[in-house]
Amino acid sequence: MRLSDEIFENELIWLQSINCSIIKNNTHIIVENKSNTTTDFNFCVLKGIPVINLQRCIRISSEIDNILILEETLYKNNYILEKSFDLNFIYKKINKKSISKSEFILEEVSFEKWKNEYEDDRLKLGQLHYYKIKYYNDVIGRFSTVSNKRVLGIYDFELKENFQNKNLGSRFLNEFLNLDLVKDYVFIQTWSDNLKAIKCYLKAGFNIYEKLYRFNKFKK
Known part of the structure; x- marks a missing residue:
């Protein structure tokens, strides 16, 4: 498992502890928190390039393969990049x-x-x-x-x-x-x-x- 994937799995455990629900399937992972509606705790991580029209925030890592292709696909599907972003330190x-x-x-x-x-x-x-x-x-x-x-x-x-x-x-x-x-x-x-x-x-x-x-x- 890549280090970035291990970090994400680690983060998912903490997100569960603060009452986020985690939904996993073959194409994406959804994080939801009904008491905090910010995109910090409500987002989707895709497992492949095709964009699924989930009408929700999509979070992508700078460490994923084909990031430029994914970004281009998101823009074509009317997604807008947030100005601020998260930083993972190791x-x-x-x-x-x-x-x-x-x-x-x-x-x-x-x-x-x-x-x-x-x-x-x-x-x-x-x-x-x-x-x-x-x-x-x-x-x-x-x-x-x-x-x-x-x-x-x-x-x-x-x-x-x-x-x-x-x-x-x-x-x-x-x-x-x-x-x-x-x-x-x-x-x-x-x-x-x-x-x-x-x-x-x-x-x-x-x-x-x-x-x-x-x-x-x-x-x-």
Whole structure:
């Protein structure tokens, strides 16, 4: 399986945990979320070049084969490209760095505690783990992970407002990437307009792996 496909399968697990329905068949995969109607959580991924007239957002990866042919086909079928796009970042684990003294404490929390504190409608899935980030004695942030095959996905990454813009995010991620629980690849996602997150992830050691473009059907 290609790395981009593994990343997408990882993302689908997280999407299920936030109440997205996933519909798969031989030609496409549909993601739907009735409580959040944005194209972030409502899109279709095609498995082939022919465009299926589903009257919904179609998301394509920069890593797919024949991307130019697919884009041309979408334009011919009255689809319009969204200005913003998602960025998938990858860290490839090579050699573990030695960290003399950690500034951070990683505290795993139960699903029930996470749900009560942050999200009432989160679904419990075995592949997800939930964490709080402590900087010395202060809880400064949180995130969750999804693990599948070679990829560990980081989701819900957030620092409290009073701890932002202090390089704590990139410093924590840099330490996290050297933990034993990290797999061959670590994946994290943001959108093209989130310049702070992009800077943070690059500084932590991630590289941009792929871009995810969204096309919407033009309604005459």
